[in-house]
Amino acid sequence: xxxxxGPVELPIPVMLAPMSGVTDLPxxxxxxxxxxxxxxxxxxxxxxxxxxxxxxxxxxxxxxEEQPLAIQLAGYDPEAMAFAAKLCQEKGAxxxxxxxxxxxxKVVKKQAGSALMRDLELARRIIxxxxxxxxxxVTLKMRMGWDDEHLNAPELAQVAEDCGVxxxxxHGRTRCQFYNGAADWxxxxxVVDAVKLPVIVNGDIRNYDDVDEAxxxxxxxxxxxxxxxxGRPWFPGQVMHxxxxxxxxxxxxxxxxxxxxxxxxxxxxxxxxxxxxxxxARKHIGxxxxxxxxxxxxxxxxxxxxxxxxxxxxxNKYFCGxxxxxxxxxx
Numbered sequence: 568x569x570x571x572x573g574p575v576e577l578p579i580p581v582m583l584a585p586m587s588g589v590t591d592l593p594x595x596x597x598x599x600x601x602x603x604x605x606x607x608x609x610x611x612x613x614x615x616x617x618x619x620x621x622x623x624x625x626x627x628x629x630x631x632e633e634q635p636l637a638i639q640l641a642g643y644d645p646e647a648m649a650f651a652a653k654l655c656q657e658k659g660a661x662x663x664x665x666x667x668x669x670x671x672x673k674v675v676k677k678q679a680g681s682a683l684m685r686d687l688e689l690a691r692r693i694i695x696x697x698x699x700x701x702x703x704x705v706t707l708k709m710r711m712g713w714d715d716e717h718l719n720a721p722e723l724a725q726v727a728e729d730c731g732v733x734x735x736x737x738h739g740r741t742r743c744q745f746y747n748g749a750a751d752w753x754x755x756x757x758v759v760d761a762v763k764l765p766v767i768v769n770g771d772i773r774n775y776d777d778v779d780e781a782x783x784x785x786x787x788x789x790x791x792x793x794x795x796x797x798g799r800p801w802f803p804g805q806v807m808h809x810x811x812x813x814x815x816x817x818x819x820x821x822x823x824x825x826x827x828x829x830x831x832x833x834x835x836x837x838x839x840x841x842x843x844x845x846x847x848a849r850k851h852i853g854x855x856x857x858x859x860x861x862x863x864x865x866x867x868x869x870x871x872x873x874x875x876x877x878x879x880x881x882x883n884k885y886f887c888g889x890x891x892x893x894x895x896x897x898x
Contacts, residue, residue: 568810570765570788572734573704575635575661577604580789581807582736583796584769585610585639585664585708587671591847592628593834597827598796599633602804604789606633610666612679613642616651627658628838635661637706641669643678645692649700656701663701665694665732667723668710670742681742684713684723691726698731706734708769711754714743718754721761728762735762736791739770746794755785767791775815778806798854800827825886828855829879836875845878852882 569578583590583598585607595606608627615623629636638660642648652663667690669680676682683690698705707727712718724735737758739750750770759766768787772778773795781790792803805816819827831851836844849870872878 568789570734572662572706572765575605575704577789579604579807579810580765580767581605581803581810582767582789582791583607583803584736584791584793585637585666586793586797587669588847588850589797591626591835591838592630592633593831593838594800594851595633595636596630596834597831598800598803601801602807604803604807605635605637605662607637607639607664610639610641610669610674610680611651611655613640613644613647613651616640616654617647627655627660629659634659637662637664639664639666639708640697641666641674641679642693643683643689645689645696648693649696652697652701652705656703660703662704662706663697664706664708664736665697666708668708668736668738668742670710670745675742681710681713684709684719684742685717687719687723687726690723691730694727694730694732704733705731706736707732708736708738710738711741711751714741717741718757720754721757724758724762724764724766728764732764734765734767736767736769737785737787739768739785750781752781752784755787759786765789769793771795775806775809778809798851798857800831821886824855825883828852828882828886832875832879832882841875845873845875848878852878856885 570580581604583603583606587609590609599606611626627638638655640651655663666680667683674680709720709723711720720737737755739752739755752768755768765788767789768781768785769791772781772790772792778790796802809815832848835848852869869878869881
């Protein structure tokens with residue numbers, strides 16, 4: 568299953584999807600530590616890069632452990648996208664990914680994200696400018712189309728290939744579906760057949776059977792996992808192992824999950840500070856707790872806590888029944 572994205576070789580193409588507010592540096596590093604093949608940053612708005620927005624620059628911070636890293640950019644202006652791509656390359660991106668799939672209203676309203684699937688000429692100019700601006704490979708993420716009447720992903724894929732894009736990812740929904748209904752993995756075969764580029768299947772990949780079906784129906788070269796990795800940062804690495812060996816590894820036991828959550832919170836605190844780190848951690852704790860039942864029980868209690876030590880103690884009581892040694896965790 569080996570694919571090459573320029574100089575980046577992926578023996579087993581299993582990728583962590585870019586997710587706004589989720590795939591920050593601590594989460595990417597954690598997922599990568601469990602063996603994911605490639606991780607993507609959360610979506611970065613190109614105007615924020617052009618204006619050196621402090622929050623935006625924080626979002627592209629990266630570390631050696633997560634390399635190779637793909638930074639995803641979104642925008643509607645070819646020159647701004649090209650400038651932002653150059654900055655991302657300078658900041659350590661091994662791959663630049665262009666977002667033409669985000670369905671969120673505030674992004675679409677600015678004619679970015681999946682809105683570009685309604686304007687293939689502008690999409691072409693954005694792709695061409697981005698590819699020409701950097702020395703690293705450029706990839707593209709899209710949806711099937713704007714709606715069921717305009718399923719033009721194969722056409723956009725050909726545009727991207729002509730401009731020099733080196734890999735495509737297709738989420739098996741239209742923009743108008745948002746995240747409703749089921750991802751249509753079978754449709755992605757139309758994109759696979761339209762280009763010579765490697766195509767990655769994305770959407771609703773949450774277990775081993777999903778991996779098998781998504782690859783079989785789409786004919787894709789690999790898988791990209793998004794929401795299936797929230798609360799389960801080990802899952803992309805498990806999929807890597809499964810595709811390499813055929814072995815389906817079990818989910819980590821509660822005690823190991825407590826260690827993972829504790830480590831994750833520590834990383835969030837170090838990266839964002841106590842207040843912001845705890846705020847971000849709450850959604851992750853909710854996702855983690857779904858794996859062993861009663862997520863509302865732990866979320867409702869932990870969301871009222873404002874002390875890092877109190878949160879960590881509560882996590883260990885819930886998952887292990889024993890208080891954590893805080894000196895070992897946050898000392």
